[in-house]
Amino acid sequence: MAKNSLFAILLRSSWWIGLLIAAVLALLSFALLPADLRLVGALSGFPFLVVSALALRRQWGLPSAARIAQTQEALADLGWPAFSALLEQAFRREGYTLRLPSGKSEAYDFELERGGRLTLVSARRWKSARTGLEALRALQAAREARQADAVIYIGLAALSENARPYAAAQGIDIWQASELAGLLRDLPSGKGRPH
The missing domain is CATH 1.10.287 (Helix Hairpins)
Structure with a gap:
């Protein structure tokens, strides 16, 4: 079509x-x-x-536009410890086994495993003003080094003109406010930080 x-x-x-x-x-x-x-x-x-x-x-079951906007606003107010705790809780609820990267990793923040599939998640730059090619290239390099099946980049901001086609070509899943609203469905609506 x-x-x-x-x-x-x-x-x-x-x-x-x-x-x-x-x-x-x-x-x-x-x-x-x-x-x-x-x-x-x-x-x-x-x-x-x-x-x-x-x-x-x-x-069916997708969050409304209002819920997406509320989620984006709430997440933009969070610091990394609170945001990473929310992600950990949500990924475990979805049935993933979650591990932090061994050693210091600039490319990704979580290793998820479910059904024998390894997924690397980069989320630390979720509040960046714009996502560029460098972060996605680093994530792709980590995928190849770890032989991961999939990678997810989490960011509220738009991707740069070069980053979007690169993500599509490499099969990098980009999660923005709409995907996070679905994943973090227990995030309280309205202003304020989640408990």
Whole structure:
């Protein structure tokens, strides 16, 4: 499916938009078409119902935009000890065995293991103003040295123009406020630090 096709855009939009389009098409069909064509016209909205159902399935359980904004605000106020403790608790809840890197590592902060897969997580720069290529290259080098299956870079800020394609090419998962809102779902909403 083309990235900017109508159905691709609807899949990225709120699920109810496709449902609304299908309902409008059905209402217009019954209001404007001759009696023998009303059902056919109403069925023209069926693809929009399918897209709406697919979008709903994708969006089910995802945090709302307000929750993402609250999470970003709360995390921006935290210091590293509190943020790392939240991450440790959340990763363990998700079933990971968590280890700190052996020795001092500038590239990553956690080693996660689940189902025999090793994942390295870099999170210490979560409040950086912008994520550049250097941090991602260091994480990729650590992945190769540790022979890790996956790597995750956690940062609230946008990636630089060079960093985004590099992360995509290397398969580096970038977690920002929306992913953290899902992971840290027990983070209290509103202002203030988590307990």
